[in-house]
Amino acid sequence: MRCEVFEAFTYNLELTTSDVTTSNPSTPYTGRLAPSPTGLLHLGHARTFWIAFERARAASGTLWLRDEDLDPQRSRAEFSAAMKEDLHWLGITWDHEMRQSDRLPHYQAALQQLIASGHAYPCTCSRKDLAQSTQAPHEDDDEPLYSNRCRPTLIETCHPERSEGPAVRSEPHGIEPSSNYRFRVPDGESITFRDLHAGPQSFTAGVDFGDFLIWRKPLSRNSEDIGLPSYQLACIVDDSATHITEVVRGRDLLKSAARQILLQRALALTTPRYFHCDLLRDELGVRLAKRHDALALRTLREQGFTPAQVLARFSL
Helix, strand or coil: CCCCHHHHCCCCCCCCHHHHCCCCCCCCCEEEECCCCCCCCEHHHHHHHHHHHHHHHHCCCEEEEEECCCCCCCCCHHHHHHHHHHHHHHCCCCCEEEEHHHCHHHHHHHHHHHHHCCCEEEECCCHHHHHHHCCCCCCCCCCCCCCCCCCCCCCCCCCCCCCCCCCCCCCCCCCCCCCEEEECCCCCCEEEEEECCCEEEEEEECCCECCEEEEECCCCCCCCCCCEECHHHHHHHHHHHCCCCEEEEEHHHHHHHHHHHHHHHHCCCCCCEEEEECCCECCCCCECCCCCHHHEHHHHHHCCCCHHHHHHHHHC
């Protein structure tokens, strides 16, 4: 049976070249698609990727496909292959590819730089500790406000002109294998930016979000297992490496932009422009996720939908 819920979604994706010109005319437009191969590509992500593709094409820009395959429990090669097939079926193409699992040394180097500068500190809280010492998660934000249980004491010599400067520097600047790592946020500072779709945004560090995880300790006792970067750290390292000028993604990641701006500043990286799309929701108003198998592109293909029919729902 064809998916009747699908018929309820209509969006206006009209744009002009002026919508996507870069702030610096001499900087070529570079965008990216960043799917995670943890399930089949659903309609909501397909719409976001189509917007990213259209904006890159309108600017005669370059587009990267970044396979965000860092989740060792859920990432699967078959989902990665299916994702590429479904994007091509929809008519989305890209110029370059990268896979995050190939880039662990780059993330590790960024972490070491943050440790050396005093912006990152080890966190030994267990899952039970975290559950007992944190507030409830904020809306559309998976990471709760941290209680600062493991946050080291500030020393005035770090940044005497700023009471919210980075944490105490540790010697040596190696990564402690038994610890997670958090980024110390500048408490009370407002992180502001203008989103190209959602408009002016402002989030207060220490209020809207706290010290956030940037590195997760190894899950195994294998000596070669160095742990994994969080989404926030891997994202900004890769955006910088590929010279991304505009990030197109879902509106539920607006607060992540504030976190990433702090990371970019700490690592002296350029901040791209942001375009956070409205979220695609089901008939009950619930944000679409990979659990919505009926709205997976693969399912729609099997039900006989054509690319034109899917795209028509995006442009009405």
